[in-house]
Amino acid sequence: MNTWNIAVFEFKRYFKWKQEIISIALLLVGMGFSFVWPHVKGLLDKDYQVAVIGVSPLPKLEGFQFSEVSPTTRDEVLKNVGETWHAVIEIEDAQVKLTLKEKASWQAKLKSNLQSWQQERQIAQLPLSTEQRQQITQLPEIKTVMLKPEKDDKDEKGRAILSSAVLFLLMMGIFSGFGYLFTGITSEKQNRVTEQLLTLITPSQWIQGKILGISLFCLKTMLTYGLIFFAFIQGAAVIAGKPDISLPVSVFQLFSTLLFVVLGLLLVNSFMAAFAATIDDPNHSSRSIMMFLPALPVGLAYSGIDNAEGMMMQVLSVFPLTSFAAMPLRMAHTDVPMWQWGLSVGLLLACLWWFKSAATRVFTLGIRMYGKEPSWKQLLETFLFPVKHH
Structure with missing residues (x-):
C-alpha cells in the first residue's frame, strides 16, 4: 500500500492541469505555425x-x-x-x-x-x-516479382510514421523521467528529508513507488502527445487534400507496443532512480552524464530500422536492454515469429525483475550517504550481488 501511495504522490507531484493545458496549447500553436508558415512564406516570397x-x-x-x-x-x-x-x-x-x-x-x-x-x-x-x-x-525499369503479396504504399507510409512516432515518444518519455527522477531524488537527499521518510517506509517501497509513479506520468505524457501528433497529421492530410493517413496496426501490435513501452519505462526509470540516489551534489558530480545511458537503446534501435529483417535488429529486439525500443519498431516493418516475441517478453520481464532488486540495493546504499558518493567498486558489487560486500 505504501508503494502505491508513493506512486500516486509522485504522479500528482508532476501532473498539473494548468501546466498540462498550457503545454498542449503551446504545442498546438507551434505545430500550427510550422504548417502555415511554408504557405505564408510562399505567398510573401517574390519570384x-x-x-x-x-x-x-x-x-x-x-x-x-x-x-x-x-x-x-x-x-x-x-x-x-x-x-x-x-x-x-x-x-x-x-x-x-x-x-x-x-x-x-x-x-x-x-x-x-x-x-x-x-x-x-x-x-x-x-x-x-x-x-x-x-x-x-530515362532510368531503366526493373521488374520486381514478389513471392508474397506486396504491401500497399499507403501501409508503408503509415509504418514509417509509426516508427518515427514511437522513437520520438520513447525519447520524450525517457528524458522526462530522467529530469523528474534526477531533480526529485537529489533534492530530497540535499534537503535531508530521507531520515524522516525512512522511518515511515522501507527503501524498497520508496524506490518502487517513485519508479511506478514517474513511469505512469511518462506514459501519460507519451500518450497525450502521441494523440496530438496523430490528429495533427490527419488534419494536415485533410487540408492538403490527400487521403487520410491510417496506421496499419493490428490490435496485437498495439498491445505489444504498449507492453514493451511500459516495461521499458519501468526498466529505464529503475536504473535512473538507483543511480540518482548515488549522486551527492548534482552540480559537481561527474556521474550525472551516466543518466543519459538509457537513451542508447533507442539510438541502437534507430540504427537498425533500415533493415528490420536483419540479424542486428533480431538481436536488438530480443536482448532485454534494447528490446523495449527495437521490438515495436521491428513489428511495425516486418512479421516477427511468435517464439521470438515470447522470448523477448520473457527476457525483458526477467531483466526487469532482477533490475528492480538491484536498483533497490543501489538506492538503499546511495540514499543514506551524505557528503560523499559510493565508489564505483561499491556500486558494482551492490548492483550485482544480493549480499552486501564489506
Missing part, C-alpha cells in the same frame, strides 16, 4: 526574374520566372541586372553563362537547375534517334 538570351526551351524552376529575350537587347538587359532582372542566362560555346549583380543564397538552387537544363539541351542536340535519347535520359 526571381531571370532573362534567357536567345535560348529555348526555357528552364523551369519553382520560385523563378524565366523570360526569353532577343539577343539584340542583350546590352540593355545586362544594364538592368539587379533592377528589372535578378539574373541573365546566355550560352557561349556550349557553356552556360550566368550574370548576377551580387552573391545571394538563392543562386545555388538556380545553378543546380541550370546544370540539368543544359545537359538535357546538349543531349537533345546529339544526332541520336528517339529511342537512343530515351535510353540516355
Whole structure:
C-alpha cells in the first residue's frame, strides 16, 4: 500500500492541469505555425526574374520566372541586372553563362537547375534517334516479382510514421523521467528529508513507488502527445487534400507496443532512480552524464530500422536492454515469429525483475550517504550481488 501511495504522490507531484493545458496549447500553436508558415512564406516570397538570351526551351524552376529575350537587347538587359532582372542566362560555346549583380543564397538552387537544363539541351542536340535519347535520359525499369503479396504504399507510409512516432515518444518519455527522477531524488537527499521518510517506509517501497509513479506520468505524457501528433497529421492530410493517413496496426501490435513501452519505462526509470540516489551534489558530480545511458537503446534501435529483417535488429529486439525500443519498431516493418516475441517478453520481464532488486540495493546504499558518493567498486558489487560486500 505504501508503494502505491508513493506512486500516486509522485504522479500528482508532476501532473498539473494548468501546466498540462498550457503545454498542449503551446504545442498546438507551434505545430500550427510550422504548417502555415511554408504557405505564408510562399505567398510573401517574390519570384526571381531571370532573362534567357536567345535560348529555348526555357528552364523551369519553382520560385523563378524565366523570360526569353532577343539577343539584340542583350546590352540593355545586362544594364538592368539587379533592377528589372535578378539574373541573365546566355550560352557561349556550349557553356552556360550566368550574370548576377551580387552573391545571394538563392543562386545555388538556380545553378543546380541550370546544370540539368543544359545537359538535357546538349543531349537533345546529339544526332541520336528517339529511342537512343530515351535510353540516355530515362532510368531503366526493373521488374520486381514478389513471392508474397506486396504491401500497399499507403501501409508503408503509415509504418514509417509509426516508427518515427514511437522513437520520438520513447525519447520524450525517457528524458522526462530522467529530469523528474534526477531533480526529485537529489533534492530530497540535499534537503535531508530521507531520515524522516525512512522511518515511515522501507527503501524498497520508496524506490518502487517513485519508479511506478514517474513511469505512469511518462506514459501519460507519451500518450497525450502521441494523440496530438496523430490528429495533427490527419488534419494536415485533410487540408492538403490527400487521403487520410491510417496506421496499419493490428490490435496485437498495439498491445505489444504498449507492453514493451511500459516495461521499458519501468526498466529505464529503475536504473535512473538507483543511480540518482548515488549522486551527492548534482552540480559537481561527474556521474550525472551516466543518466543519459538509457537513451542508447533507442539510438541502437534507430540504427537498425533500415533493415528490420536483419540479424542486428533480431538481436536488438530480443536482448532485454534494447528490446523495449527495437521490438515495436521491428513489428511495425516486418512479421516477427511468435517464439521470438515470447522470448523477448520473457527476457525483458526477467531483466526487469532482477533490475528492480538491484536498483533497490543501489538506492538503499546511495540514499543514506551524505557528503560523499559510493565508489564505483561499491556500486558494482551492490548492483550485482544480493549480499552486501564489506
